[in-house]
Each structure stands twice: as structure tokens, then as C-alpha cells.
Amino acid sequence: MADALGMGEDFLKQIAGYVKRDIRNDKPNASIVLGSIDYDYDPNDFLGGIMPKVLFDGEQTVSQKRYTVVPPYFPLPGDRVVLIPTGTTFTIIGTVGVVQLQPRTEYFTSSDTWTKPLGARYVKIECQGGGGGGGGSATSSAGNSSAGSGGGGGAYAVVTLTANSVTSTVSVTVGGGGAGGAAGTTGTAGGTSSFGSYVSAGGGNGGGSRVNGSIAQGSFGGDGSVTFTGEGAVCFGGSGGVSAWSDAGRGIAGAGGSSRLGGGAAAQHTTGNQSIAGKAGRQYGGGGGGAVSSDGGASNTGGAGADGVVIVTTYFN
Known part of the structure; x- marks a missing residue:
């Protein structure tokens, strides 16, 4: 039938x-x-x-x-x-x-394209800019020292948007960490991280360098910019530490500035005829430390800033 x-x-x-x-x-x-x-x-x-x-x-x-x-x-x-x-x-x-769908979090550690998941209701976007590189040290003279200041930490910005206000695909840019300065030169600034035109966070500035008895000022933290079409906030990166010197050729390199998501590199010092490279900043967005040379020590390179990151969390309920 x-x-x-x-x-x-x-x-x-x-x-x-x-x-x-x-x-x-x-x-x-x-x-x-x-x-x-x-x-x-x-x-x-x-x-x-x-x-x-x-x-x-x-x-x-x-x-x-x-x-x-x-x-x-x-x-x-x-x-x-x-x-x-x-x-x-x-x-x-x-x-x-109700079918409870767990939030979906995506970490972008390199530039890519984000695709909006089916069923999305809200999107939380976090952008962390790259850390600035630490200043390099020049060859020091006997009884003197040369040291770089720390690179600034990258800025951090966060915004929460309704999913229907975000396009189906968005270009994601992840700011790289700045390179440490070579012999006696300033470090490179970190790159800007962004999520399309919705939100962005700038990188930290590079650390300066001082030669034989002069002082290298600390670098500024990263500037941040954000386009608010929802609830959001911005946090500027921490400033890099200043370099210093003392009698008997002892030098002190500046620490890297911290970011919202990463620590700055530690400060370093010498106790005689030495040359010490700067340490790298910590992920994500920490500033690199300065290099230091003292009492006839050779030149050295500042520490690199840490790369930034973009974190996108999608909520379905």
C-alpha cells in the first residue's frame, strides 16, 4: 500500500x-x-x-x-x-x-582571516600589540659602561560586539615584536595588532642606547587605539626601564615594559669587563631588555620584544 x-x-x-x-x-x-x-x-x-x-x-x-x-x-x-x-x-x-553551546576561543599568533561561526550571538575581541625591542650597547671604554634601555610593552584593547554587527569574515593582523637594537642603536618598535577596523592595539616603542657615561631614557609603552561599537577598554603598555651606570665601569641595562598579557624582560647589570645581550620580552607583547657592556666590554644587541596576539571568543547563548 x-x-x-x-x-x-x-x-x-x-x-x-x-x-x-x-x-x-x-x-x-x-x-x-x-x-x-x-x-x-x-x-x-x-x-x-x-x-x-x-x-x-x-x-x-x-x-x-x-x-x-x-x-x-x-x-x-x-x-x-x-x-x-x-x-x-x-x-x-x-x-x-536550550542547547547550551560552549564559547569558542581562537588564538591568532600570526596574521590570518577570521570566519564568523554559524549561530554566533556575541564576539569578544582582544588585541595585544607587540613589545618593543631593547636598546643595544656600544663597545665601552675602560672604566666606563654602555647600556640600552628596555623596550616598551605593547598596548592591549578589548571590545565585545553583537555578532550581527561583525562581517562574516574579518582580516586579523598580529603585530610582531620589535627587534633589539644593534651596537649602540635604538630597538625597533613592536607592531600593531588589529581585528579589521573594529579594534586595534599599538606596539611598544623601542628602547634607546647610551654610550660611556650618558643616560638612555626609558622608552614609552605602546599606544592603543580602539573603535568602539560595543563595550570595550584599552590598556597602554608599560614603559621600558632606563639604563644607568656607576663608578668602576659598572652598567645597568633597562628592563622591558610589561603588557597586559606578557611580562617585560628583566634588567641586567655588569660587574667588570663584561658584555651582556638583552633578554627577550615574554609572550604576549612584553618589551625586550636592554644590552649592557662595561669596562672595555664589546658591543651587544638588545633583547627582542615579544610578538602580540589576537584572541577572539564567540558566544552562542
Whole structure:
């Protein structure tokens, strides 16, 4: 009998104007029913006025038509929902079992493209700029010293946006750490990290260098810029430490500035005829330390700043 019915329907489909009717639309006195929101439904469509399809309990395929939702319920893929008859159709009035989707966090340690996940509701974006490189040390004269100051820490910025306000793909740029300065030269500034035009955080400045008895000032931390279209905040990077010297040719190199997500390199000092390279900043965005040479020590290179990072957390509920 089932085969015969199937053959009959196949025959009817050949007739112009034939439409298979959904009996659910012809039951004005139907009872309350249960179903599940289509797993392929994008909640961003709801914000644009496109209602979801439903897989009714006891059926094998998702409905062809879409069903109106009564606020304040917000439909999510897979939600178990209650539908009440309204005229010749049904209306979704709420859920009896929300599918709890865990937040998804992505770490970008190199420049790439972010793709918005299906079903996203909110997006939290964190940008950490790269740390500045420490200043290098020149060859010191006898009884004297040469040292570099520390590089500044990168700035940090964070913003939370509604998913429908973010494009489906976004270009992500991760700022690299600045290179340490060579013999007697200033370190390189760290790069800017950004998430499209939504938010960005600048890199720390490079540390300076002093030669034989002069003083290299500490470097500034990274400047930060952020475009707020939601809740957000910005934290400037810490300044790099100043270099110094003392009698008997002892020198002190400046420490790197800290960032929101990374520590600055430690300061270093000499006790005689020595040459010490600067230490690298710590991930993410810490400033590199300065190099130091004393009492006739050879030149040396400042420590590199740490690379930045972009962290994107997507919330579905």
C-alpha cells in the first residue's frame, strides 16, 4: 500500500500546479506540539526578520515553511520548542530545552582571516600589540659602561560586539615584536595588532642606547587605539626601564615594559669587563631588555620584544 501511495504521489507531481499540502497548516484546532529548531538555522537571520524552520517531533525532515517566534524567545539551532496553533499554522512561543553551546576561543599568533561561526550571538575581541625591542650597547671604554634601555610593552584593547554587527569574515593582523637594537642603536618598535577596523592595539616603542657615561631614557609603552561599537577598554603598555651606570665601569641595562598579557624582560647589570645581550620580552607583547657592556666590554644587541596576539571568543547563548 505504501508503495502504491508513493507511486501515486510521483504521478501527481507531474501535473502542473500540484502542491503537496502540509497537514499541519490545515488543523485550526490542532493541539500544542513540540519540535526542534533547524540545526542549520543562523540566529543572525532572526535579527534580520527571517524566522526558523522546525523539525516536528515524529517527523524525519525539517519543515519547508518558517514559523513566527513570540518575543522575548531568541531561537537557537537545536532548541526544543513549544508551538501553539494559530489559525491554520503554528507559532513558536518558547523553549523547553536550550542547547547550551560552549564559547569558542581562537588564538591568532600570526596574521590570518577570521570566519564568523554559524549561530554566533556575541564576539569578544582582544588585541595585544607587540613589545618593543631593547636598546643595544656600544663597545665601552675602560672604566666606563654602555647600556640600552628596555623596550616598551605593547598596548592591549578589548571590545565585545553583537555578532550581527561583525562581517562574516574579518582580516586579523598580529603585530610582531620589535627587534633589539644593534651596537649602540635604538630597538625597533613592536607592531600593531588589529581585528579589521573594529579594534586595534599599538606596539611598544623601542628602547634607546647610551654610550660611556650618558643616560638612555626609558622608552614609552605602546599606544592603543580602539573603535568602539560595543563595550570595550584599552590598556597602554608599560614603559621600558632606563639604563644607568656607576663608578668602576659598572652598567645597568633597562628592563622591558610589561603588557597586559606578557611580562617585560628583566634588567641586567655588569660587574667588570663584561658584555651582556638583552633578554627577550615574554609572550604576549612584553618589551625586550636592554644590552649592557662595561669596562672595555664589546658591543651587544638588545633583547627582542615579544610578538602580540589576537584572541577572539564567540558566544552562542
